[in-house]
Amino acid sequence: MKRRLFTGGAVAAALAPLAVAGAFAQTLPKGVTRIVVGFPPGGGTDVLARLLAQKLGVMWGVPVVVENKAGAAGIIAAGDVAKSQPDGGTLLMAHINSHGIAPGLQSLSYSAERDFTPIALIGATPQMLICASNQPVRTLKGLVELCRSRPGEIIFGSAGNGSAQHLALELFKARANIDVLHVPYKGSAPLVTDMLGGHVQYSFEGMTTATQYLAGGKMTAIAQTRATRSKSFPAVPTLAESGFEGYEASIWFGLVGPARMDPALVNRMNKDVNTVLAMPDVIARLDQFGAQDGGGSPQRFGDFMHAEREKWARIIKTANITVDK
Known part of the structure; x- marks a missing residue:
């Protein structure tokens, strides 16, 4: 290989x-x-x-x-x-x-x-930009438009302040020129629970953690954060290929x-x-x-x-x- x-x-x-x-x-x-x-x-x-x-x-x-x-x-x-x-x-x-x-x-x-x-x-x-499958906006283009139309209102969770997931979000915010509400959690498990419950709309999550929820259909992957697509998720676009050239987290x-x-x-x-x-x-x-x-x-x-x-x-x-x- x-x-x-x-x-x-x-x-x-x-x-x-x-x-x-x-x-x-x-x-x-x-x-x-x-x-x-x-x-x-x-x-x-x-x-x-x-x-x-x-x-x-x-x-x-x-x-x-x-x-x-x-x-x-x-x-x-x-x-x-x-x-x-x-x-x-x-x-x-x-x-x-x-x-x-x-x-x-x-x-x-x-x-x-x-x-x-x-x-x-x-x-x-890679990390995956994910949301619950019942979220009405499940595309990267639609998400950016949503965040720009409602600055500071769309809720993104993370596994904690200063976590890799949080920094992936901050890099996305800077590149997309958007403002969102960041809610830090103490780890991924409580965050995912609140996402499934509708309390948090979006998050970046490590592929290992996200896979079990994506495979079960409870979550939807909007984008992934490496420069090239993971072989495990060949249908999920990267941020780099979706208008954010050079994005890698x-x-x-x-x-x-x-x-x-x-x-x-x-x-x-x-x-x-x-x-x-x-x-x-x-x-x-x-x-x-x-x-x-x-x-x-x-x-x-x-x-x-x-x-x-x-x-x-x-x-x-x-x-x-x-x-x-």
């Missing part, structure tokens, strides 16, 4: 150590390797981390286990890994929240730029380690992760979650995260978003 690669941009500062051989062991770590996930078991990030761990464990001949350290949208897990030894024994499934949004939103115990070593992007999934995740990992170790891990991502059963599983564009070099992932941090920091500043409002 051919996967589109991102072009390199600014070089992440965390990649600087890769230019010089370190003093740490160049072979794979002996003993158990942890992949820390900042979310509870069962979610998309956790499921894919476990698949990756199982495959790498076989390749490396050592146990590779997933450790769930949920809380603060992945920030707690990231802080834990940032303080770990750079021997490859502790890795993190970095997420848009911990490494793309949070750095521009709040004070952190870690620097997403300096305290981690990029290893490989695992994948990026994915939910992404990838493997990182602490800063100052040995370059040879990073390159070995990157090579093996790319091998795993090319396995047919792994490709099929990634496709189920809409995860595409994974793989490539450590620098590619580092540049991608750097660009995401800059992009979302601009949106956060322009929209005056804080974690408390």
Whole structure:
């Protein structure tokens, strides 16, 4: 399966150590390797981390286990890994929240730029602009016209202030030149309940969460947020192709380690992760979650995260978003 690669941009500062051989062991770590996930078991990030761990464990001949350290949208897990030894024994499934949004939103115990070593992007999934199937306006053109005719009245929910879903909305508002009423929730579950109950009209939601409601016919997908259509929803147009050229708001995740990992170790891990991502059963599983564009070099992932941090920091500043409002 051919996967589109991102072009390199600014070089992440965390990649600087890769230019010089370190003093740490160049072979794979002996003993158990942890992949820390900042979310509870069962979610998309956790499921894919476990698949990756199982495959790498076989390749490396050592146990590779997933450790769930949920809380603060992945920030707690990231802080834990940032303080770990750079021997490859502790890795993190970095997420848009911990490494793309949070750095521009709040004070952190870690620097997403300096305290981690990029290893490989695992994948990026689209968000879906959705509404209950009984909403009278269910097209993107009609929705923009509705919002412009009733500024500040149309209700959009999100999974929380500063969430990836909220920022997708703010980017849409800016590009469409519309004003809507944003209602933040504590997670997606109560939001979806209120959408089905008619209390909230529209929202952006991760594809993994939205799929169960779309498949059951309770929700309708108006648009998706990546530059190209997901294979899981080939009939749903992207915002980019619908008059909002360049619009992209994915939910992404990838493997990182602490800063100052040995370059040879990073390159070995990157090579093996790319091998795993090319396995047919792994490709099929990634496709189920809409995860595409994974793989490539450590620098590619580092540049991608750097660009995401800059992009979302601009949106956060322009929209005056804080974690408390």
